């Protein structure tokens with residue numbers, strides 16, 4: 001049912017939205033992207049009976065496997081090795097024949113994984129981050145349009161239409177550095193704008209609030225930590241964040257970090273609902289909250305599995321997320337280990353879509369701790385180990401040199417008195433090393449320059 005929205009007409013936003021939406025369509029067509037056609041398909045398929053969605057996935061999986069075999073030397077080699085021919089794929093169970101794909105595999109064999117003649121706009125996408133965290137990969141017009149359409153569908157669930165004013169409260173330095181004319185034009189066409197969500201100071205918080213009040217976004221999108229920092233500074237500087245709601249703000253959409261309790265903090269401060277989304281540059285849009293705060297999975301474009309991060313055995317919906325991207329034939333992503341801890345759920349939500357759901361249960365893994373015995377311990381397993389300690393709010397391992405690991409620990413106020421000792425003892429157990437472990441209790445762990453909350457900050461490991 002369509003809901004009336006008096007705010008939209010009172011501000012004259014409807015006309016602007018339609019114009020921006022139209023310009024955006026033209027822009028996408030010029031780039032050879034079928035974004036709006038795909039959005040139309042996704043808008044219909046989300047309500048299909050589950051078996052129809054499974055049929056769509058199987059047909060896409062078959063076509064992905066066929067083109068990977070035909071055009072990507074790496075994948076042909078993998079399939080030959082496991083004895084799987086595209087014609088053998090009769091059900092989604094065939095997926096299990098593929099080995100897990102890691103970031104290291106992609107870094108090592110990337111050029112052999114690509115179908116360079118897949119279609120228009122095949123190019124390498126450079127990711128941001130330190131050398132340790134970087135993972136460059138190939139994309140194309142087709143891949144991008146699927147991701148953009150899925151994102152639009154998610155935004156639509158929470159009342160944000162294509163062409164609505166969206167403020168990117170963003171923190172990726174590379175994105176800001178390359179904000180050249182083309183980018184500005186694109187943003188203008190889409191009705192998007194940028195505010196740096198990185199390194200917010202009291203002065204920048206005031207400027208930010210002024211900018212948003214003048215531009216009147218319908219939606220602001222950014223990292224959780226950018227919003228929580230802004231809320232803290234706004235309280236300190238006595239800035240009123242609820243004014244944006246009067247100026248047309250309908251939703252805040254977060255990404256990339258655990259939202260948790262911050263949802264309420266941000267929502268209370270702005271007086272609008274806060275929705276979460278989960279995307280990976282190498283895996284596309286994985287999930288997006290609906291208006292009932294269920295994070296729905298983008299099932300038509302993905303096959304999702306979970307594995308135990310230690311043993312890599314398949315688990316029943318809880319564990320490290322493994323992604324197969326059905327809509328990326330340019331650089332097939334098949335059974336990719338994301339390093340993210342999640343719980344997958346079924347399709348039952350009052351909003352009525354037939355899509356599954358996902359809950360994030362841990363941070364992102366980017367790096368490892370390296371012990372002097374030569375063991376590499378992933379951040380995921382550190383989270384797994386320490387989540388048993390009650391009252392543990394945030395944890396970050398820092399390693400400047402081999403032989404020493406420093407842990408920053410932020411605890412809740414009601415944490416048991418021995419929480420620090422328990423963290424230390426679990427870490428000692430997990431690292432299984434004679435290296436020294438130094439613990440420092442802090443009130444807050446600051447985000448990385450990229451804006452992300454890192455589990456491990458290392459000058460040692462280079463994945």
Ligand SMILES: [Zn+2]
Pocket residue numbers: 290291292294296349350351352353
């Ligand atoms: Zn829902």
